[in-house]
Amino acid sequence: MLYETFEKIYALEKQGKEITKLNVGEPDWRPPANVIQVVCDALRKGKDKYSSSAGVYELREKLAELHGCNAKNIVITTGSKWGIYALLSLHMRAGDNTIVLSPHWTAYDLICKQLGGQTKIVDLKMENKFAIDFNKLESAIDSNTKFIILNSPCNPTSKAWSEGEEQEVISIARKKGIIVLVDDAYRDLCFDARKERKFEDNLFIVNTFSKTFGMTGWRVGYVVVPEDIAKRLTSLNNITTTNVPVFLQLAAIKALEQKTKVAAKARVVCKKRAELASNILNKKLTFSKPDAGFYIFPKLPVETINFVNKLLDSGVAVVPGAAFGNYNQHIRISLSVDEKKLRLALEKIAELL
Amino acid sequence: MLYETFEKIYALEKQGKEITKLNVGEPDWRPPANVIQVVCDALRKGKDKYSSSAGVYELREKLAELHGCNAKNIVITTGSKWGIYALLSLHMRAGDNTIVLSPHWTAYDLICKQLGGQTKIVDLKMENKFAIDFNKLESAIDSNTKFIILNSPCNPTSKAWSEGEEQEVISIARKKGIIVLVDDAYRDLCFDARKERKFEDNLFIVNTFSKTFGMTGWRVGYVVVPEDIAKRLTSLNNITTTNVPVFLQLAAIKALEQKTKVAAKARVVCKKRAELASNILNKKLTFSKPDAGFYIFPKLPVETINFVNKLLDSGVAVVPGAAFGNYNQHIRISLSVDEKKLRLALEKIAELL
Numbered sequence: 001m002l003y004e005t006f007e008k009i010y011a012l013e014k015q016g017k018e019i020t021k022l023n024v025g026e027p028d029w030r031p032p033a034n035v036i037q038v039v040c041d042a043l044r045k046g047k048d049k050y051s052s053s054a055g056v057y058e059l060r061e062k063l064a065e066l067h068g069c070n071a072k073n074i075v076i077t078t079g080s081k082w083g084i085y086a087l088l089s090l091h092m093r094a095g096d097n098t099i100v101l102s103p104h105w106t107a108y109d110l111i112c113k114q115l116g117g118q119t120k121i122v123d124l125k126m127e128n129k130f131a132i133d134f135n136k137l138e139s140a141i142d143s144n145t146k147f148i149i150l151n152s153p154c155n156p157t158s159k160a161w162s163e164g165e166e167q168e169v170i171s172i173a174r175k176k177g178i179i180v181l182v183d184d185a186y187r188d189l190c191f192d193a194r195k196e197r198k199f200e201d202n203l204f205i206v207n208t209f210s211k212t213f214g215m216t217g218w219r220v221g222y223v224v225v226p227e228d229i230a231k232r233l234t235s236l237n238n239i240t241t242t243n244v245p246v247f248l249q250l251a252a253i254k255a256l257e258q259k260t261k262v263a264a265k266a267r268v269v270c271k272k273r274a275e276l277a278s279n280i281l282n283k284k285l286t287f288s289k290p291d292a293g294f295y296i297f298p299k300l301p302v303e304t305i306n307f308v309n310k311l312l313d314s315g316v317a318v319v320p321g322a323a324f325g326n327y328n329q330h331i332r333i334s335l336s337v338d339e340k341k342l343r344l345a346l347e348k349i350a351e352l353l
Numbered sequence: 354m355l356y357e358t359f360e361k362i363y364a365l366e367k368q369g370k371e372i373t374k375l376n377v378g379e380p381d382w383r384p385p386a387n388v389i390q391v392v393c394d395a396l397r398k399g400k401d402k403y404s405s406s407a408g409v410y411e412l413r414e415k416l417a418e419l420h421g422c423n424a425k426n427i428v429i430t431t432g433s434k435w436g437i438y439a440l441l442s443l444h445m446r447a448g449d450n451t452i453v454l455s456p457h458w459t460a461y462d463l464i465c466k467q468l469g470g471q472t473k474i475v476d477l478k479m480e481n482k483f484a485i486d487f488n489k490l491e492s493a494i495d496s497n498t499k500f501i502i503l504n505s506p507c508n509p510t511s512k513a514w515s516e517g518e519e520q521e522v523i524s525i526a527r528k529k530g531i532i533v534l535v536d537d538a539y540r541d542l543c544f545d546a547r548k549e550r551k552f553e554d555n556l557f558i559v560n561t562f563s564k565t566f567g568m569t570g571w572r573v574g575y576v577v578v579p580e581d582i583a584k585r586l587t588s589l590n591n592i593t594t595t596n597v598p599v600f601l602q603l604a605a606i607k608a609l610e611q612k613t614k615v616a617a618k619a620r621v622v623c624k625k626r627a628e629l630a631s632n633i634l635n636k637k638l639t640f641s642k643p644d645a646g647f648y649i650f651p652k653l654p655v656e657t658i659n660f661v662n663k664l665l666d667s668g669v670a671v672v673p674g675a676a677f678g679n680y681n682q683h684i685r686i687s688l689s690v691d692e693k694k695l696r697l698a699l700e701k702i703a704e705l706l
Contacts, residue, residue, distance in 0.1 A: 003406070003591040010405045026403055040393040048570045050379055052363045053356070078431055078572075078594050085593045110592045217401045217598050219431075238356040239463045240438045241431050241594060245570050248598075 001323040002106040005308075009317050020345040022334045023317035025155060027294060029214040029266060031255060038254045042247035049246070053237035054230065055222070056249040062256050067224045069199035075233045076249060078241040080185055080208035080221030084149075085111050086236050087181060087204050087223060091146045092117040098147040098181075099140050101132060102325035103297060105155045105183070120145070123326055126288050126299055130159040134168055141176045147204075148173050153186040156324045156332035157297045158274075158290030160190050174202050181206060188212040188263040189270055189293040199224050211293070212263050213255045220244055220252050270294050273335040273342060280346040284353045294335045297321065300353070303328045311352055316345045354676040355459040362670050373698040375687045376670035378508060380647060382567040382619060384608060391607045395600035402599070406590035407583065408575070409602040415609050420577045422552035428586045429602060431594040433538055433561035433574030437502075438464050439589050440534060440557050440576060444499045445470040451500040451534075452493050454485060455678035456650060458508045458536070473498070476679055479641050479652055483512040487521055494529045500557075501526050506539040509677045509685035510650045511627075511643030513543050527555050534559060541565040541616040542623055542646040552577050564646070565616050566608045573597055573605050623647050626688040626695060633699040637706045647688045650674065653706070656681045664705055669698045 005023055012019060042048070054060065055076025064071045077083035084107070088098065094116035100108050102121045112119045120140050124130040137148070150169050153160040161169075166182075173180045181204045184197055189211060197205055205224035210216040223233065237243065255262070274290050281287070287298035299321075300307060308320045308331060321330025333349070335342060358376055365372060395401070407413065408429025417424045430436035437460070441451065447469035453461050455474045465472045473493050477483040490501070503522050506513040514522075519535075526533045534557045537550055542564060550558055558577035563569040576586065590596065608615070627643050634640070640651035652674075653660060661673045661684060674683025686702070688695060 003588070006403075006591075007405060007407075007587070014410060024403060030399060031401070036393075036396045039396060040389075043389045043392060046383060048384070048568065050359075050377060050569050052360060054360075057367060081595055082593055107592050114589070114592060215401065216403050217596065217600075219595060219598060234360070235356070236467070238359075239460050239467060240435055242434055242572060243570060245572060245601075247570075 002319055005317070005319055005323070018315060019312070020316045020337060020341055022337065022345055023319050024336065025211075025295070025334055026216045027211060027214050027266065027336050028338060029269065031213050031215050031251075032258055032262065035213070035251045035255045038251040039247050042250045047246045047250060051243045051246045053243055054234040055244065056246060056253075059249050059253050062253060063222055063224070066196045067199050067205065069224060070227070072227045073199055073224055073230055075223050075225070075230050075237070076244050077221045077223060077237070078244055079210065079219040080183065080206045081107060082241060083206045083221050083223040084108070084181065084183065086233055087206070087225070087229070088112065088147065089115050090229065090232050090236065091179070096144050096146050097142070098149060099137065099145060100149050101137075101151070101154070103154070103156050103321065103327045103330070104149070104325055105151060106323050108149055121325055126286070126297070129288055130154070130157050132161060132165055132169065134172065137169065138172050138176070141172075141178065145176070145178055147179050147181050149181045149183060151183040151185075153190060153292035155186065156295050156319070157288060158186070158293050158295045159288065160192070160291035170200070170203065178202075179204055185211050186293040188259070189267055191267060191271055191292055193264070193267065201226065204229070209252050209255055212259065212266060215255070218248055220248050270335070273339065276339065276342065277333070277335055277346055280343070280350055284350050296333050296335065297324075297327075297330050298333070299329050300331065301329070304331045307331070307352070311349065314348055314352065316348050318349070355672055358670070358672055358676070371668060372665070373669045373690060373694055375690065375698055376672050377689065378564075378648070378687055379569045380564060380567050380619065380689050381691060382622065384566050384568050384604075385611055385615065388566070388604045388608045391604040392600050395603045400599045400603060404596045404599045406596050407587040408597065409599055409606075412602050412606050412609075415606060416575055416577070419549045420552050420558065422577060423580070425580045426552055426577055426583055428576050428578070428583050428590070429597050430574045430576060430590070431597055432563065432572040433536065433559045434460055435594060436559045436574050436576040437461070437534065437536065439586055440559070440578065440582070441465065441500065442468055443582065443585050443589065444532070449497050449499050450495070451502060452490065452498060453502050454490075454504070454507070456507070456509050456674065456680045456683070457502070457678055458504060459676050461502055474678055479639070479650070479683075482641055483507070483510050485514060485518055485522065487525065490522065491525050491529070494525075494531065498529070498531055500532050500534050502534045502536060504536040504538075506543060506645035508539065509648050509672075510641060511539070511646050511648045512641065513545070513644035523553070523556065531555075532557055538564050539646040541612070542620055544620060544624055544645055546617070546620065554579065557582070562605050562608055565612065565619060568608070571601055573601050623688070626692065629692065629695060630686070630688055630699055633696070633703055637703045649686050649688065650677075650680075650683050651686070652682050653684065654682070657684045660684070660705070664702065667701055667705065669701050671702070
């Protein structure tokens with residue numbers, strides 16, 4: 001449903017319709033100009049040939065430093081989504097399952113199904129501030145479970161579980177002999193400014209340059225995994241995506257150098273927008289205060305599919321909650337346009353309620 | 354074996370060793386400067402966001418024109434390799450097979466195995482100029498066969514089968530109700546300057562900007578397929594690679610405008626190098642004269658793995674024939690460096706024989 005919404009909106013835009021896109025998980029900030037400059041320089045110098053399917057060594061080294069491991073633990077991927085797909089595909093066989101805390105990013109479900117497996121959904125409630133019920137989580141694990149996916153901060157709720165809660169998930173997984181795949185796409189945007197997640201043995205860390213640096217369409221992601229898994233993933237890259245363009249990987253190195261500053265600036269923007277949304281929408285509907293990033297996931301008094309369509313007719317795109325699990329009364333709003341547009345769009349939403 | 358060779362050489366280069374890389378299927382010519390300029394302009398204008406997983410519409414339209422079909426038949430892919438992987442993955446189930454004329458590009462084999470299937474190899478002989486034995490081909494088809502892969506011109510032999518031979522393969526497949534996947538990566542480099550392949554119903558055409566335009570590391574490919582397949586592939590892209598960066602797709606549009614000129618120039622370079630190779634190597638070993646591109650696949654009097662290793666010690670990388678099927682006595686030489694370097698490297702090969 002998420003991707004159908006997207007393709008529908010691309011089609012409307014092609015027809016010339018102006019739409020405020022609060023549907024896409026895509027910040028409006030731009031990559032630093034010197035990052036773009038690296039792309040141009042590298043292209044002009046011919047750094048655009050085939051390269052290692054593990055990634056450019058220097059980039060892997062710098063990422064390893066951040067995550068407290070070795071370059072051999074890092075593989076650069078065509079976006080973090082490919083990292084997730086590839087890692088799941090190396091482990092899941094027909095009949096296997098992966099546990100997902102819900103509401104959850106649609107792609108997890110679709111990927112598991114594509115691989116002949118399924119997701120087991122552990123529903124969390126807005127009314128409990130999306131707290132994890134650890135007993136429920138543990139009892140969802142069965143002999144066919146290969147992974148728990150932990151997406152903290154979470155798309156679509158912007159819930160960031162505390163370090164203690166995260167460690168509890170990891171220790172349950174360790175006890176049961178399964179792996180936690182952490183999707184850290186939004187981690188840099190935590191309002192409490194968390195440090196990089198460190199490499200651990202039964203953790204697969206997946207991350208991306210998309211959100212922090214506004215490089216969504218560049219498709220530069222990476223994984224931090226045990227060495228044998230990194231080797232298998234490299235082999236899979238060799239017969240699928242080959243390599244992320246070198247000129248983009250060199251730009252990613254330049255981006256990393258500025259990460260502290262860029263992330264801090266992004267957090268300020270996100271916080272401000274979250275407050276704006278709260279001010280405009282709070283009287284009309286309830287939502288859990290975001291801990292990070294740019295999503296809110298409010299609950300409406302009714303099912304939201306019709307509401308979303310009506311809203312689209314008036315030029316504002318959001319995603320119905322049903323795209324994220326059993327959340328028919330929710331909508332996901334991505335607070336990812338400039339304040340002026342955002343204010344207008346949010347007022348339209350409030351008005352239509 | 355192909356990719357192990359590559360990763361080994363990347364590692365040697367990282368150690369500072371200078372290697373003449375006649376192993377990689379990668380031309381040394383550069384994309385036109387105005388193509389690179391489009392990337393820089395597009396990036397500066399912010400054309401780097403998520404986009405349709407089918408690809409940029411204008412690029413799809415222009416490709417559809419070339420191939421005699423509709424934009425709905427075109428999907429832009431992260432390299433043609435991802436196109437091949439994705440199309441095979443939509444059709445092959447455990448136990449299925451795909452027929453491959455051999456010698457053949459390693460990736461076909463590895464992809465089929467990764468998908469739980471296998472390749473059925475139809476061996477062709479240099480002594481017969483790699484002519485197709487149509488009876489042998491037809492009798493290789495069984496009830497689990499999903500595809501014939503036709504790679505013409507072929508990697509590693511640079512054999513381009515005549516239009517008549519190609520049509521014979523297609524008509525055998527049609528009769529048997531299976532699909533021909535044509536991998537046209539090298540088609541623009543045919544010395545007889547072939548026109549674009551036209552869309553047909555039981556054909557999946559896969560192509561790339563890599564070879565013609567010297568854009569190997571950019572990862573811009575595309576497929577030409579029936580509309581329902583294009584839709585399914587778009588859905589698969591949505592949960593894997595997402596999209597080829599828009600700024601690269603816009604550059605691909607610019608490249609296409611210059612295709613006739615660029616391809617003609619590339620053919621002149623390729624022909625000249627093929628003659629050079631023939632002059633230097635002909636006295637020492639036998640090979641089938643290439644019809645296209647930059648590969649030759651000579652046969653040596655002995656198994657070639659040791660020879661290839663010795664050659665690498667002396668600074669020249671080629672690929673052992675075993676990487677392409679039952680061709681232990683062959684080597685693949687990629688004539689893809691400038692003439693001066695090429696002459697020196699070929700003389701080293703001749704010397705070592």
